[in-house]
Amino acid sequence: MSSIIVPTYIEAKELADWILDPNMKARKDYIIIDVRDDDYPFGNICHCKNIPSIKFLDNIEHYVLKCKRIPKIVFHCAMSQVRGPKCANRYALTLNSLLEAGEIEDIDQKVYILRGGFMNFQNIYKTNPNLVENLIEDYWLNPY
Structure with missing residues (x-):
């Protein structure tokens, strides 16, 4: 068996580099799992897959089996303080158990957690339509 898989943090720039790299394909070489719910319609990272955290956690084994062949998996929520890290950790625990x-x-x-979540990513890359899409900027000025 391989070593235990433990989530680590990834910086916005590294993720942006993956997305912009023509040799890396979303959902083949990497997958971005956005576990936000109500705030997802106000903008997202290009090529992400939105699975609200409650749905993700209720079906975690299904998602582990579905994503197991993708070498890099990145989780995030709005700020990657609760939902994103929780889903990444549960994903890794389930993956390790199945292995x-x-x-x-x-x-x-x-397995990665996007440091600063979508708020940080969109703050840096909101003007690049290859990185951020569907952005409603007014929402992110005071989202909570």
Whole structure:
């Protein structure tokens, strides 16, 4: 069995570089899981998959099995303080359990949490339509 998979943080710039790299394909080389719910319609990172945290946590084994062949998986929420890290940690725990039980073969996957979440990412890259889409800027000036 491979070593235990533990989520680590990824900076906005590194994720932006992946998205802009023509040799990296979203949902093949990496996947971005946006676990926001009510605030998702106010903007998102390009190529992300929105799965609200409650739905994700209720079906975690399904998502582990579905994403197991993607080498890099990035989780985020609005600020990546609660929902994003919780989903990343539960994903890693479930993946490790399935590997240990022999229910899935040895894989090479890294699990990340986007530091600062969508708020930080859109603050840096909101003017780049290849990185941020559907942005309603007024919402993010005072979202909570």
